[in-house]
Amino acid sequence: MIEIRLPDGSIKEFEKGVTPYEVALSISEGLARNVLSAKFNDQIVETSTPLTTNGSLILFTWNDDEGKKAFWHSSAHVMAQAIEELYPGVKLTIGPAIENGFYYDVDFGDHKISESDFNQIEQRMLEIARGKHPFQMREVSKENALNHYQKERNEFKVELIENLQDGEITFCDHDTFTDLCRGGHLPHTGFIKAVKLTSVAGAYWRGDENNKQLTRIYGITFPKQKDLKEYLVLLEEAKKRDHRKLGRELELFTFSQKVGQGLPLWLPKGAALRGRLEDFLKKAQQKAGYEMVVTPHIGHKDLYVTSGHYAKYGEDSFQPIKTPHEGEEFLLKPMNCPHHCEIYRSGQWSYKDLPKRLAEFGTVYRYEQSGELHGLTRVRGFTQDDAHIFCTPDQLDDEFKKVIDLVLYVFSSLGFENFTAQVSLRDPENKEKYIGSDANWEKAENAIINAAKEKGLSYKIETGEAAFYGPKLDFMVKDALGRQWQLGTIQVDYNLPERFDLSYKGSDNELHRPVMIHRAPFGSMERFVAILLEHTAGDFPLWLMPQQAIILSLSEKYEKYAEKVLTLLENNEIRATVDNRNETVGKKIREAELNKFPFMLIVGEQEEKDGTVSVRRRGEGDLGRMDPEAFAQLINKEISKNLKAFEV
């Protein structure tokens, strides 16, 4: 007999060799029907794996992430079988489960696959699923495994197996199909009831663009047809929050093929919105001891040779601008740091002057790969809410924490709660990719981790994700479709101070090297506005709204009174506009609601007579008549409730 501990803490005795499925059955038939996969002593096992020792067992269903993972991983096997049958001679490589579904990377040889092939594959997958073929794991010796795939001339699987230890290699069989696999499957294919292949994409073998390009097919499957329908509806809903769509509808920004790809044009409303965000940050930064500076949009090539950026990115950047005569070369500014370093160098500093915090809304230009451009989130010309802090090594920890406070203030003022902090460190295996000494890297990495810990951030460490000049702490936020984007960033840099020979006079009367912190709480105005749009669906916090209220005149007769109310509101710092069009009030309300006006003020005969406005709140309805002054107070009270001042 063996003892199995279940998640509720209870311990049950079973015959040696009991399977997770049988354990589930002993609890309830319903559970047994729904159990998809299991974890025994922190190891993923099949529901059919005999358990031979004491241990703790967790059973997973569709409601668990691990259950979905097994579901989708198994679905990848089924898709692979369908593809192999329909396109004989293809070479399978890897096919994992992902956050929403799964993919399989396949070498189709000369065959071109496109979305028009999906239906056929989906149909075959469903046929296989209906066969209720059990997934069965078996151990294979390295030699046999290699033989199997050498016979199939599948160099990809051979490469995978070569990197595995003999004795830990397993194959998974179902129906007529066999795949190299570590495990974690459904009991059988019959659980898969709904199948949707979502896209086809090129993907490099092992993610390296020097390798062969494979065809990646993405799909998603569900245990019920209804779940698939719901998922598709969810996708449709997410599309409604797409910042590209909202940006056009709300007249915030546009693009022009003539101006060039990735170069956004900010429309009046968008520019006003962006200006308001800038003012908000400027105010907080002033309190936090920052000083604003302004630098030009181009810089001499030597500036970037000194900074090291030219060597690293020169080839892959917008190419230098040449002067007519002297043969000088200038680069479009890809970042503000070198300019700020030169500002620092323009003076002499004592340790008493530090930290020096230089801030600029600096517009930069980067030649991003054309396939990477995406709305406002990835562009070629954008404005960073940049600042560089020059401080003594002793001040680093404290300054770093202060920056975290500022970023958290920005995020909370704008209602971003679901962000993750990511600490990006150097890849110790690939040190040549980075500039700077080991000692400095270590110091900087520790400073970041300590600050993140002390500020109570829940952070994730990503090795190899650091910038080439230093480690960083990024604040990541998801867009409507769940894609992660970096917004705020804080980076420690020991290298630029070195390269620009920056110094300050210490209390010992000697020259010392300052440490530099790069930071941008928004990241870039473009990306921030994009993500903010997707999070709020255009329903911005009241203080940020391009227009806070719209005055709807009941007919042209009340135009004068409407204008009078507008002036009154403007005197109270409220952004409002008048809709005097010859339309019914019903239509005006509908459009104001769709255009996200938070407040609608209806004025007609009654209002004009007693000097009031009828207030309607978006999404809530009629709030009744009130004095325009009272309305102004209502708005301003709500704003001051939601927008707290930054406390240092």
Add this chain to the structure above:
RNA sequence: GCCGACGUAGCUCAGGGGUAGAGCGCUUCCUUGGUAAGGAAGAGGUCACGAGUUCAAUUCUCGUCGUUGGCUCCA
């Protein structure tokens, strides 16, 4: 940059070898209204651009540009 899809009116989209259609928006007129679409008329398109096939191309083929889902990249 690579793989796939797409590009028709300001916007959302239908159509299809014989040079185009809807809804919304826009203009004008009627209507002067009470909390999510009042009515009528009209204007607006080199069907992204360039080449090829054809008697004829917006439609088919190729290329370019742009957009887009991924991959690689992201100072």
